[in-house]
Amino acid sequence: MTTTTHHPFAAIILAAGKGTRMKSDLHKVLHPIAGKPMIAHLLDSFATLSLARTVVVAGDRREQLEAGLKGRGVTIALQEPQLGTAHAALMAREALADFDGDVLVCFGDCPMVRAETVRSMIDRLHADDSPATVVLGFEPEDPLHYGRVIADDAGTIIKMVEYKDADEGERATRLCNSGLVAARAADLFALLARVGNDNAQGEYYLPDIVNIAIADGRPCAVIVAETADEVAGINSRAELAAAEARWQATRRIKAMDDGATLIAPETVFFAHDTVVGRDVTIEPNVFFGPGVEIANNVLIRAKSHIEGAKLASGVKVGPFARLRPGTVLGENSFIGNFVEVKNAVLGEGAKASHLTYLGDATIGAGANIGAGTITCNYDGYFKYKTVIGPGAFIGSNSSLIAPVTIGADAIVAAGSAVSRDVAPGELRMVRAEQLVKDGWADRFHDAMKKKKAAEKKG
CATH class of the missing domain: 3.90.550.10 (Spore Coat Polysaccharide Biosynthesis Protein SpsA; Chain A)
Known part of the structure; x- marks a missing residue:
């Protein structure tokens, strides 16, 4: 022949x-x-x-x-x-x-x-x-x-x-x-x-x-x-789902054959181009959209959604994390629960542990992003970039209003809304002055209780 x-x-x-x-x-x-x-x-x-x-x-x-x-x-x-x-x-x-x-x-x-x-x-x-x-x-x-x-x-x-x-x-x-x-x-x-x-x-x-x-x-x-x-031909939604199931089953076996651990394989969904390294652990209920590259020794915890992202060696993600297109996570960086990242680069060892949105941003090595931090990157018409220097510390519940740069080793105090650049090594605190009115709350409660009691009698 x-x-x-x-x-x-x-x-x-x-x-x-x-x-x-x-x-x-x-x-x-x-x-x-x-x-x-x-x-x-x-x-x-x-x-x-x-x-x-x-x-x-x-x-x-x-x-x-x-x-x-x-x-x-x-x-x-x-x-x-x-x-x-x-x-x-x-x-x-x-x-x-x-x-x-x-x-x-x-x-x-x-x-x-x-x-x-x-x-x-x-x-x-x-x-x-x-x-x-x-x-x-x-x-x-x-x-x-x-x-x-x-x-x-x-x-x-x-x-x-x-x-x-x-x-x-x-x-x-x-x-x-x-x-x-x-x-x-x-x-x-x-x-x-x-x-x-x-x-x-x-x-x-x-x-x-x-x-x-x-x-x-x-x-x-x-x-x-x-x-x-x-x-097998695909003529209906049911047949489409069956084809997807067959493709996923084959891909899961390949991932495990290549050295990844899938704790509950049937709950992990890959895209056609997902790249998974060795000694990667993927917990249950993880979904990969197109464009994901995962290096060796990565942990992806349960119920995370990842697409268009590159994860370097030693990265940890989740649980309940969302990585959107343009995300690049450097070695040993960490994205925790209820953190969303889009078009952002995290340097080596940088971390955002919980309840944070990082969009259109560059985060330097070793930077720490506190809970509730938001990069305010969109004004309704255009996107703007946030740059956070290496070793910077962003306190919880901070809003970084782009375009803005936070210098190396700078500290942003919790609850700050930062709209101007922060110099390296600087502390930036942007809060309204606290107002104290002694006894006001007690008087308010007393008045409301009396009003409610009067309404019931009426």
Whole structure:
């Protein structure tokens, strides 16, 4: 068997369906798994194969696909009206008119197809018997009403048959059609042009190209996916949730295999790009959004939400912490319970232990941020920066009104509202003078009690 290393390769991704079962205003293939649209999972997998061309066949909500795939080098082809899967694939012919290579046809709502599987399909296409098409089959626990692939022990296809057209013997076959097919470009479009619609639905079905090739006396082959999950389609919210659950389960195992401790794995949720180092401990109910990088020896305590953040070695976070995009935590820094950090950098050993908001800020090494401290970074129109020097101490319940700089080793007294820079080593206390009125509270209580008693009598 030869390899496909030097064969040009293109993908046609079918995404023209209306996705009515999702009951959503968002195009079905743009719904995310682990924070990334399902079609992007597919494209990123295929990218490792050095795709020469990618054509996405769109129909309903085409503009959403164009916006969602902008910058990915994808050509959008329009299928209007939608007349079946063979008709959809045929809509890519113009975009691939000058392409002379191998083509994979697949579905945008099957996001977990692996690059290794596609490579195996292309390799099979260039085997010594030169099959006209290669189909990806799968063997689910329950074949249900999937179309069947009738093949011999060598994987040569005898017949493709829809469940409703299959006899009892054919229905007993567990090898089902995933819908993915590979062929040389010239063969693919020639076969697609010959597909008819003489069926109950009046549609042009992609699997028919296999039967047409077989009728021409040309061999067609099937290879089998490692698992049925790899080719599972997503057509509803329940199926989307099931795909998310499968992805998360796999990712949790990888994190633990790579040296992280997940105390309650089923309660930890990763994003598609979460990076987790060794000897990281993650307590229950932690959620990672996209863009998180965690170094070695980090502790993330329970019920924390982290996205777009970089955590250096020795960092401790939580419980009940929120790290938003732009957060960078230096070595051995600490973010405690009910602390929110956004677009802020904490230096080595800096800490904010509880009940604090740090936004658009730079906090120097060893600085201590007291409970209830707020960086007032937004005036309703623009964002401003707060700079806190190394070793500075910010007392509890302080408001730092940006733009403002607190110098190294300076102290801001508790309860201060600081609107001007504080020099290094300076103490800044910004409080109103305390007013004392002896006996006022006693007289107030007496008056109110008498008034309340009078109202009850009335």
